[in-house]
Amino acid sequence: MANPIEQFEIKTLVPLGKIGGTEIAFTNSALFMVGAVALITIGLTAATARRSLVPGRFQAGAEVLYEFVAKTLREAAGHDAMQFFPLVFSLFTFVLTCNLLGLVPGFFTVTSHVIVTASLALLVIGTVIVAGFVKHGFHFLGLFVPSGVPFWLLPFMIVIEVVSFLSRPISLSLRLFANMLAGHIALKVFAGFIVSLGALAASGGVTGILGVAGATLPLAMAVGLTALEFLVAALQAYVFTILTCIYLHDALHPGH
């Protein structure tokens, strides 16, 4: 049976030399990241090239994408958060495109590597911290002081709030990465069942009949899982975006 982890292997495509003891290379992961960015850029540029009052098919699609992200950001973080729209829109389109590209058979799923999602989450949290301090100075630290807590509990609560804040980038990256990893492994495992039970079917006789029946079940499962994976890919991109918006809300309006 095919190894279900094999699809996540990083392969060096173009070695670029070494920094210290670490090899720097253009890998298949980098290739698909560049591909996703190129796809987004070219797609959106082409869609908005002919800005007509009555949008065509692609322009309407681009407008729906814009409206969707703008609405999410406004509702979750308020109108003054629109200054972060470029960041949020880039994150959403990048994650969504990477997730969906990963569903094409044989393609590499960039977001199934924790290093990628963790970098994105650190970017978000870094933005939140910098924006919070720039906008509110040390009042931003009021974020860690919960209201309506008895004073003798306050030191504990502040420490726990700080740890909770530190856990945000972890949960943000963990969720996206775990969903993509688990989904792709499940798909691969069920697809592997089809092949091995299909081989049984070729042997003929009673085991052949059993093999046909046994191979049909995982095939149905794989079809269903593929549909579910499309849902998960879009949903996780949305969850990543809305959590980014909620954290940005904290940066802009700390201390409630």
Add this chain to the structure above:
Amino acid sequence: MAHPDERTERSDEKPAERSQADLSARLKQLDDRLDRATGSGRSDDADKASHPMSNQGALGQAFRLSAEFVSGVIAGGALGLIVDKVFGSAPWGLIICLVLGFGAGLLNLARASGAFPGRGQKG
């Protein structure tokens, strides 16, 4: 032509005026219905946006909540390891920070599930 204000009230008028009154009444009704339809549509969307995780099924919720909890513990553990390394207080930093991380995980859980009206799940 009737006075604009009287259009909708008076029904026993000349046919032309009556039809115009009819028309304006119908237009108004249509407007109301449109308002209601779009208004309710909007509030539906707002509901979905404020509970983005509520309609993704049990598995999605389990994934989300477990990630919240585990990330709290991981953050606490990492913090403990750093504290131990900096202050050379092994293993006390790890022990205390793991417990704090457990607390932070529970706080995350309570917030994510909406059981606790705190920050982080404002929507």
